[in-house]
Amino acid sequence: MRIVIVGNSVAAINAIEAIREKDKISSITVISDENYRAYSHPLLPNLVIGEVSRSEERFYYRRQKFYEEFKVETILGKRVVKILPKQKAVKLDNAQKIEYDKLLLAVGGNPVKPPIDGLELEGVHTLTNIKAADKLRKDLKNINRVVVVGAGLIGSKIAEKLAKKGKKVVLVELARRVLFPVLDDEAANLIHKELKKLGVELILNDSVVAVDGDKRVKSVKLKSGKTIDADGCIVAVGVAPNAQLAKDANLEVNRGVVVNDFMQTSNEDIFAAGDVAEAYDLVLGQKRPIPILPLAAAQGRIAGLNMLSLGVKYRGGFASNSISIGDVSFISMGIVDSDELEVLKIKKDGEYRKFLIDEDNRLKGMILVGNIEKAGMFHWMIKNRFDVSWIKDTFLNSDFGWKYFNKAFRVLRLDRKIK
Amino acid sequence: MKVVKIKEDNCVYCHLCEVACIVEHSQSKDIIKAFKREERPIARCSVEFNYPVSLSVMCRHCDDAPCIEACQNGSMHRDERGYVVVNPDTCVGCWMCIMACPYGVIKRDTRREVFGLSTKCDLCPDREIPACVEACPNEALTYEEL
Ligand SMILES: Cc1cc2nc3c(=O)[nH]c(=O)nc-3n(C[C@H](O)[C@H](O)[C@H](O)COP(=O)(O)OP(=O)(O)OC[C@H]3O[C@@H](n4cnc5c(N)ncnc54)[C@H](O)[C@@H]3O)c2cc1C
Ligand code: SF4
Ligand code: SF4
Ligand code: SF4
Numbered sequence: 001m002r003i004v005i006v007g008n009s010v011a012a013i014n015a016i017e018a019i020r021e022k023d024k025i026s027s028i029t030v031i032s033d034e035n036y037r038a039y040s041h042p043l044l045p046n047l048v049i050g051e052v053s054r055s056e057e058r059f060y061y062r063r064q065k066f067y068e069e070f071k072v073e074t075i076l077g078k079r080v081v082k083i084l085p086k087q088k089a090v091k092l093d094n095a096q097k098i099e100y101d102k103l104l105l106a107v108g109g110n111p112v113k114p115p116i117d118g119l120e121l122e123g124v125h126t127l128t129n130i131k132a133a134d135k136l137r138k139d140l141k142n143i144n145r146v147v148v149v150g151a152g153l154i155g156s157k158i159a160e161k162l163a164k165k166g167k168k169v170v171l172v173e174l175a176r177r178v179l180f181p182v183l184d185d186e187a188a189n190l191i192h193k194e195l196k197k198l199g200v201e202l203i204l205n206d207s208v209v210a211v212d213g214d215k216r217v218k219s220v221k222l223k224s225g226k227t228i229d230a231d232g233c234i235v236a237v238g239v240a241p242n243a244q245l246a247k248d249a250n251l252e253v254n255r256g257v258v259v260n261d262f263m264q265t266s267n268e269d270i271f272a273a274g275d276v277a278e279a280y281d282l283v284l285g286q287k288r289p290i291p292i293l294p295l296a297a298a299q300g301r302i303a304g305l306n307m308l309s310l311g312v313k314y315r316g317g318f319a320s321n322s323i324s325i326g327d328v329s330f331i332s333m334g335i336v337d338s339d340e341l342e343v344l345k346i347k348k349d350g351e352y353r354k355f356l357i358d359e360d361n362r363l364k365g366m367i368l369v370g371n372i373e374k375a376g377m378f379h380w381m382i383k384n385r386f387d388v389s390w391i392k393d394t395f396l397n398s399d400f401g402w403k404y405f406n407k408a409f410r411v412l413r414l415d416r417k418i419k
Numbered sequence: 420m421k422v423v424k425i426k427e428d429n430c431v432y433c434h435l436c437e438v439a440c441i442v443e444h445s446q447s448k449d450i451i452k453a454f455k456r457e458e459r460p461i462a463r464c465s466v467e468f469n470y471p472v473s474l475s476v477m478c479r480h481c482d483d484a485p486c487i488e489a490c491q492n493g494s495m496h497r498d499e500r501g502y503v504v505v506n507p508d509t510c511v512g513c514w515m516c517i518m519a520c521p522y523g524v525i526k527r528d529t530r531r532e533v534f535g536l537s538t539k540c541d542l543c544p545d546r547e548i549p550a551c552v553e554a555c556p557n558e559a560l561t562y563e564e565l
Contacts, residue, residue: 014488040492042513051533058509058534062493294489294519301488322518324535329527331518372517373526376485380521401523402476403469407427414425414522416479416565 001026003307004090004098006080006245007106008032009041010293011274011300013061015104018304020070026308028072029098031090033079036130038062042293044133045157048140049165054130080107083249085267102269102307105246105257106300109239109275109291114149116235118211124233127154136234143232144168147220149208151178153321155236156191160325163198170201170228172208172220182321184337186345187330187352187367194326208233241276241289254278256289261313263303271307273299282316283334283364283382290319320379322372331375334365334382341365346396353396361389371398420480420501421564422542423464423549427474429559430466436475437462439554443543461526463540464551475551475560478503478524478540486539489519495537504541512536 003019005012008030016028038061046052052059067074075092082091089099111126113119123143125136144167148159151173159171171178177188178195195202203222210221211233220228241256252258252266256278263271263279273279274296278287295317305312320333328350335341335356341364345354352369355378363381368374377400381388388395394404402410412418438450444460445453453459464477484503487495494510497503505516512535517525528536543549552562 040511042491043511046511052511056509058492058494058511060492293491294485294515297488320518322514324512324514329514331514333518372514374523375514375518376516376520376525377523379485379519399467401465401467402474403467403472407472410474411427414474414476414479416422416481419483 001101002099003028003102003104004100005030005104005106006032006090007108007274007276008034008074008076009038009106009108009274010061010296011106011108011303012104013038013066014297014300015106015273015304015307016070016072018301019308022305022310023308024071028070029075030067030072031075031078031080031092031098033077033093034129034131035077037064037066039130041128044127044130045154045161047130047133048127048137048158049161050137051161080245083245083270085249085270088269100269102271104303104307105265105270105272105276106274106296106303107242107245107276108296109289110242111235112238112240114208114235114237116149116208116210118213118217119235121211121213121217122215123213123217123231124211124235126235127158128239139232140165140167142216145230146170146232146234147172147208147228147230148234148236150174150235150237151202152236152238153179153182153323155234156195156323156325158234158236159195159200160198163195163200168201169199170203170230171195172203172206172222174205174207176205178202179321179323182319182323182332182336183330184354184367186347186354187332187369190328190352190369191323191325191330194328197326239275239291241278241291243276246272246276254287258287262306262311263299263314264306271303273303279314280316281318283318290317292319292321294320315383318382322375328369329372330367330369331372332365332367333375333379334363336365336367338364344392344395351398353398355392355395357388357392361387361392363388374400421562422480423477423540423552424561424563424565425474425476426559426561427472429557430473430475431557431559432466432468432473433556434466435554435556436464436551436560437466439550440464440540443546443550458530461528461538463526463538465524465526475555476522476524477551478542479522480540480542481521485519485521486516486525489515491515498544500542500544502542502544503539504544505537505539507536510534510536
């Protein structure tokens with residue numbers, strides 16, 4: 001069988017690993033418009049300020065020999081411009097055609113371009129791939145005062161890094177707090193403090209309406225009328241599924257490429273996984289794109305197995321994030337703010353714990369700040385719709401752990417008898 | 420695959436497993452040096468106590484290892500033996516593995532300069548019998564097929 005994968009990142013690599021676990025014979029071809037082996041996107045802000053370099057293994061997603069070891073043919077630096085479902089082939093930007101029996105779209109997302117004038121000026125950057133990171137890194141010598149637009153994961157992280165590098169950073173966010181969907185006011189306030197400590201100027205409840213300058217950005221205009229002098233601007237208002245290829249091939253697309261429980265698109269020989277796909281969110285009970293790395297990995301794996309017709313269902317995932325800003329670590333997952341759910345929370349020196357539980361006593365989300373080490377236990381509870389009625393009283397204890405569980409359950413779980 | 424089986428009824432909260440684990444992961448593998456002279460490693464097992472319950476918990480080396488799936492740069496991986504271990508040279512201490520580990524057994528080492536280091540049970544690669552198992556006086560930990 002000929003397996004072709006478009007995209008060469010988290011979803012693609014996990015698909016390859018899953019395929020090779022079961023099938024040593026099929027040919028696997030990976031096509032990417034990027035000229036590099038798979039790398040860690042979350043490390044791009046570190047790359048920009050030189051905390052990691054391209055020569056370090058740490059920067060990559062798998063070790064050097066990966067493609068050789070897994071017998072993968074790579075076509076790098078070539079863009080797939082069209083899927084030809086009838087011919088079961090993809091067309092590259094050099095007009096070459098590659099035929100497939102099963103195709104995986106693992107093409108990720110694109111940075112969202114907000115409707116702002118002046119984004120074409122020099123000094124305006126995004127930060128979602130190596131090319132963008134390199135461009136920003138080279139431009140740093142021209143940047144003293146930078147406006148970061150959007151305080152999501154990427155915006156907050158690069159604001160922190162550039163401030164550490166001694167740049168004057170202004171972070172502008174439309175919502176009333178940073179990382180709006182991922183944190184609540186309380187936790188976000190802790191990040192606000194850390195950012196301020198680093199010298200980041202934070203402007204909330206405001207947005208950028210224009211970037212001004214002749215050739216290069218000189219200032220940034222806000223909705224509130226304020227003007228900020230700047231010689232650099234980083235636009236980080238989110239990523240959107242890169243669904244154009246799928247659309248052009250008449251696959252079903254909403255915000256992302258629609259897939260069934262087997263990560264299969266509306267064409268049975270074409271699969272999609274990762275940031276490009278709209279998979280099941282098991283906390284919200286609906287399909288939607290959730291652009292985070294662990295889900296791209298999980299979906300890639302499932303897609304890989306199902307390209308071999310193994311019929312493995314994707315149970316769904318939910319948003320979860322681990323963020324460290326300054327000296328503080330945060331882990332949050334699922335629903336983090338709600339008026340309808342039961343809320344348990346506690347805040348004391350350097351520690352914040354919050355849990356959201358529904359009327360059936362199922363955990364729906366949580367935030368841990370400071371003391372994060374048991375976070376994954378709550379991840380398991382959310383994922384497995386675990387009945388927390390008898391244990392939720394202990395969630396707020398800093399020493400939460402196995403000792404609070406019911407013995408029979410604990411023994412079975414630790415013996416790996418309950419998955 | 421053999422892992423460390425936890426027999427909580429035999430555990431008397433003596434912390435010897437933690438001591439043995441620290442020594443095993445020290446530079447010298449000498450108890451005095453490990454505790455007093457070198458940078459002390461972090462124990463990969465943790466003893467929990469809630470009267471009358473006590474037990475030592477460490478990585479269960481999951482078949483589907485969610486920590487591996489969550490890792491952003493392949494630092495968390497399966498070694499030649501099939502056990503889940505972290506590569507200390509590449510780990511960037513992002514704690515995505517901690518976010519995902521359903522057993523809550525990954526700890527943070529934040530003593531390095533730029534990047535933190537995720538610290539977990541590696542099932543003692545240099546030993547036939549894991550150090551914690553050998554050190555436990557009451558067979559509250561045993562090394563067996565689960
Ligand atoms: C700066 C930054 C920080 C992040 N931090 C975190 C974090 O802390 N935690 C977290 O969980 N997630 C984080 N993410 C998100 C995470 O990186 C993504 O969820 C993950 O990379 C998605 O993987 P993917 O395989 O779906 O696609 P991507 O990683 O987006 O890769 C898609 C690949 O396909 C290629 N491609 C696209 N179209 C074509 C085409 N037509 N032809 C050929 N190739 C094509 C692209 O060039 C790219 O190489 C971060 C992302 C960025 C950019
Ligand atoms: S660290 Fe946690 S998730 Fe990883 S293998 Fe061990 S128990 Fe499983
Ligand atoms: S802390 Fe280290 S091992 Fe854990 S996910 Fe991050 S890079 Fe991987
Ligand atoms: S098996 Fe080894 S590494 Fe794991 S807890 Fe026991 S002593 Fe520590």
